[in-house]
Amino acid sequence: MNVLLIEDESRVSEFIDRGLRAEGHGVTQAANGQDGLELGCNADFDVIVVDLMLPDIHGYDICQRLRHNRVHTPVLILSALDRPDDRVRGLRFGADDYLTKPFDFEELLARLEALVRRAKNFPSEESKLQIGRLTFDRDLLEVCLNERRIELTAKELALLELLMSSPGKVFSRTRILNNVWGYSEDPLTNVVDVYIARLRKKFDCDRKQRLIETVRGRGYRMRVD
Numbered sequence: 001m002n003v004l005l006i007e008d009e010s011r012v013s014e015f016i017d018r019g020l021r022a023e024g025h026g027v028t029q030a031a032n033g034q035d036g037l038e039l040g041c042n043a044d045f046d047v048i049v050v051d052l053m054l055p056d057i058h059g060y061d062i063c064q065r066l067r068h069n070r071v072h073t074p075v076l077i078l079s080a081l082d083r084p085d086d087r088v089r090g091l092r093f094g095a096d097d098y099l100t101k102p103f104d105f106e107e108l109l110a111r112l113e114a115l116v117r118r119a120k121n122f123p124s125e126e127s128k129l130q131i132g133r134l135t136f137d138r139d140l141l142e143v144c145l146n147e148r149r150i151e152l153t154a155k156e157l158a159l160l161e162l163l164m165s166s167p168g169k170v171f172s173r174t175r176i177l178n179n180v181w182g183y184s185e186d187p188l189t190n191v192v193d194v195y196i197a198r199l200r201k202k203f204d205c206d207r208k209q210r211l212i213e214t215v216r217g218r219g220y221r222m223r224v225d
């Protein structure tokens, strides 16, 4: 596998680099967040390992920006921060796994292999989302209803992608704000409702058969038949 390692502590990155290479894997190192983010967005890796405490960009921000840039490569956070809070935050910001330092190399390797295996098992399902007559092509960023293409803005696409990623699941406004707009707190805005209304106007006008359902007091979800 081809690993991107974003870690500023050379002692740690050299240790991981040596271990992975000895197992026949490729490693690209980035010693700061900016370089890591650029590599992660522009090159193709099987998995990304990111440290949280980097000199420039926080690891959480890297996860979030990768996901905002539609990079779906699995991410493992490697950090000395070991409170449950840190883990939860990391996973919420788009990471797929979290390992605390000091770590056992065999465990790191096993977790990376598991992430890569999981990602490879579902490539086709991940690149194309479909709910009834509505399809979302993640590679082409193309949304079609009844095979007719619908023009959406970047935020509309991100919102729809989130909803379509788990059909039937209710997404709260806070969750949507966090995922699509990157707010970590509720900024007391109705931007989510505004965007839902825009999506409905573009493809979901039939009030009786709405694809995006409002679940009162809880949020929104994609209808599943």
Ligand code: CA
Pocket (backbone or CB within 6 Å): 007, 008, 009, 051, 052, 053, 054
């Ligand atoms: Ca560090």
